[in-house]
Amino acid sequence: MQRLKYQKPSLVPSSFSSMTLPTHMAKVQSLQTTPLLPIAHLKLSPQLSLNGKLPAEEGNLTAFSGFGLVGFRFSGAARQNQGLMGLFGLSRRTSQEKLNSFEQKLDNLASGYHPWADLILPISRNLPLSDGLWFEVQNSTDTELKEFKIPQNAYRAVLEVYVSFHENDEFWYSNLPNEYIAANNLSGTPGNGPFREFVVSLDGEVVGAVWPFTVIFTGGINPLLWRPITAIGSFDLPTYDIEITPFLGKILDGKSHKFGFNVTNALNVWYIDANLHLWLDKQSTKTEGKLFKHSSLPLVVSLVSDFKGLNGTFLTRTSRSVSSTGWVKSSYGNITTRSIQDFYYSNAMFLGKDGNMQIVNQKIIFNDSVHINLPSSYVHSLTSHKTFPLYLYTDFLGQGNGTYLLITNVDLGFIEKKSGLGFSNSSLRNLQSAEGNMVVKNNLVVSGLGSTQQVYRYDGGKFCYFRHVSSSNCTILYDKVGSKCNKKSLSNLDFVLSRLWPFGARMNFAGLRFT
Template identity: 25%
Template sequence: MLPKGSFRRCLVVAGLALCFAGVAEAAPDTSSPVGSANVTVADPTVPRPPGQPCVVQLFSNDTFNDYSPRPFSYTPPASCGTSWSKVVLEGDFSVSAGEQYDRTATIFLGGVNLYFGTTQEPASTEGRSWHVERDLTDYSALFRNAGQGQVFIGNIVNSTYTGVIYGSARLLFYPASVVAPAAKAPDAVYPLSSDPIGSTVTLNNSSSQMAATLTLPRNVERAYLDVFTQSQYADEFWYTCVPDQYAAETSECGGGNFREAEVSIDGQPAGVAPVYPWIYTGGIDLYIWKPTPGVQALNFMPYRVDLTPFAGILSNGSPHTVAVNVQGANNYFSATASLLVYQDAGAKQVSGQLVSNTLANQPPTPTIGSTLSQDASGNVTGNITTDLSRHFTIEGYVDTSHGRVHTTVDQTVAFADTQGFTIQGSLYDQTSDQLTSVEGVSRSRIGTFISGEFKERFRYPLHVDYNQTTLSSGGYSILTTIRQGYEQHSGVSIDGFPLYSADVHNKVEGSDTLVLNSGFQIVSHSGQQTKQTYAFSDSLGGCYSGSVSSANDVVTAYSSGQGCPGQRNRVFWFTHPDGSPYLGDAALGW
């Protein structure tokens, strides 16, 4: 039997303007990617406000063929002022034909992460190119000052790994206008990074921390933490691992498969960030991801943790340590985070306290169950289950220039996983069904008046069926079927009156069969098929839909706008159809 894990990585490689004038409506699709083998996704781009942006090039046509970061200097745009309705990062990358692994890609400025993702693997005779975008409006405070940054795509190029990666990136600044007012962006951004220019932090185990000790302004009114946690190395396929006591019996990686990012302030639990099971373009079966990668594989979205109940404490003039660790990390996770702070413009100093925190006495310890059994012939069948659900509330207040504001974060975070095994003779079958979910609400009130209420719901479903058969030739046939999704619901209301809601559904499903020889080299693959469907809708009538299907490594069907009124995508410029986080419970803080 092929040692499990041997082929999991394969080579080949705004303010709300009540007249919604700023509608981004997609032009009719005049070209079709059908028949193309190049990267094709159904994801929407970031919608833009009306007007001409100022463009600042961060780097252009850089070559990535080693493990050295590429530095760049940033200067704010001279002709767009310092108040913008939107700031968007655009990046264009490519990899030359040859053999190459997928690689991790990051862009940092002044220690703050601007982009985090991975790269597409090439074909031996054909390169690949792709485009990414990220809404960075919430980071506007960072861009008002000049600074130093760097892009890092660690890549080995030699006689074996021949694919060279190239990339360019720029920032687009959209000036504020009557129809596209300046965004109510945070007043300051603080990085949790490994150095002043910016790099990710390695978290080798549950005790490893990414931390920053900060002395913040004394008038913090709201605070949020954008968190990225990316699995690497032995932890890349964490979602297939089993508890140590079952590792030998199932021929699987140990350490269990529960992963969750824990946020703390001065050592006290302060929030939870679920870990998304990203699958990179060399993951499990590389052909599944040609030409459409897995959910967010090329462009990760951060998870935003509401730390507002701690605003009073953070404003007391003392240094405070904000930290993140990944529970269950097992060599290793790569992490970065950014603290976003709103200040009280009417007060130089505020005061406040944390009132209650029920997360503090709920450790992230899952319940493990097993029905595994082994017969006299050594055949193994049964399931391993891993479950954890926690409901918690964190409440605090801050005395501001407009009164005492109480904020309560009320969340339920859950993880449910079942690993099914059938191991007998020439057959090794492992089926993983996993669901990570978050449901919660952040409420702010002044007296009895609920000044803001922000609801969010996330679901990260994952299904992986790995079916491996030993052939009479001594080789192996491996059928892999994968389904993964990203579901997000966001809603804003004031004193019970709903103002806005939006839903994102991103799903990728695919399968392929690999044939390997006894030396674990790919002989052939067959039956590749992948489909991505993407849908966004909101309470303002915005709609986006996209779909792409492939077979035998080329696009076979593509649609955009079908399912929306008039068969056209139509979204407002201030919305987030890409799944990026909203600003929280401020009144539609666009």
């Protein structure tokens, strides 16, 4: 068989601590279109009647949304007050004139809040460059800055960020606590513990964060697991959106401002890039806004360690919350936006066999929501609940003469549910489970076997997609595709793969149950 370079996880077993194994540098550039928050298209329907009369004549206005039915009901006094505020025109106008004016306002609002941006500014290193446009974060104190300036007629802004981790932090979720490394004199072993956080600041103030999905590249942990089914995200790195709209009032002054990027507990190296999506008011040359509430609570970290020599257990838990509220006044009216991010993290790590066996059971919960109050008092909101579970088992068995057997189990998942007012709900469950073994001699894979199973299920209500595929020994064994939406929701997808794997049942360490 073809010999492959082996890319070892961060744990260096005591009996192989003198080994220097190459690290796979997968430089992946991903151009991914991320669906941004759309605002429902409101359109008045004057043809509807109530008791044989136009809705406006009865004091009722009924509007339809592309995502659902929205009803407005106003008394005569309320209509007059609304007219004085410009939503229905002057109160002396006829009902039909009021109707036409309101319809035009709604059409203007709808045309302004389309899901695509009018302008995208690259937030990357400045040209000319000889080694790429991405920023490189080398350690936990390294903050990369980007100066930018936006048009003064922007009324919405979303920062789409991209992160990719390599070298000493490629397997950050299995990195050991520094106290363990120091106590056992494991020099050269990647440390700083298993928690990482990407933080975004604007002019020195934290505006959002990303707790990234654990992408495993095609040479990672055991390269035989990822042929021909690669790990989730390895060829299509995920991007993450941070709502900047509440902060527009601080950067609409026509002056230059700075985004800052840093990674908590980082080791070299993290590649970082971003796009700033801007929505522009074509009816105005200048908008205005104000940030009137912002909260970025400090990171809460808990580490419980219990180890003796090279064996031990470690439990790491962290949480963070970031919220901001601000308004922007444009030709579409005064629109208030509130953004909330909530993060929860847990990592249970076990080391046995004098450090030659490692088990990692990790879960990241990443919730974010955006609430938009329109001039009509109608509220749009979109909430995303993400869960990134990971289970990793590695066992090194020495064979002598620089040779060892590596046994691995990996479960990982990307789970997301989206819901909100004015939007259709959707859910995505992308789950993988893999098991393999390989013999490594002088950093080369000389024999081995890997098997992987993946279940992908997307449910958008009207559009659905399902695929279940499994492979072993570089060969597809099973592949089923479906596109029907099942009324009965599947809340649990557990992998039962022992009958497919020719080298026996899974290890006696329970993997994640994806819930």
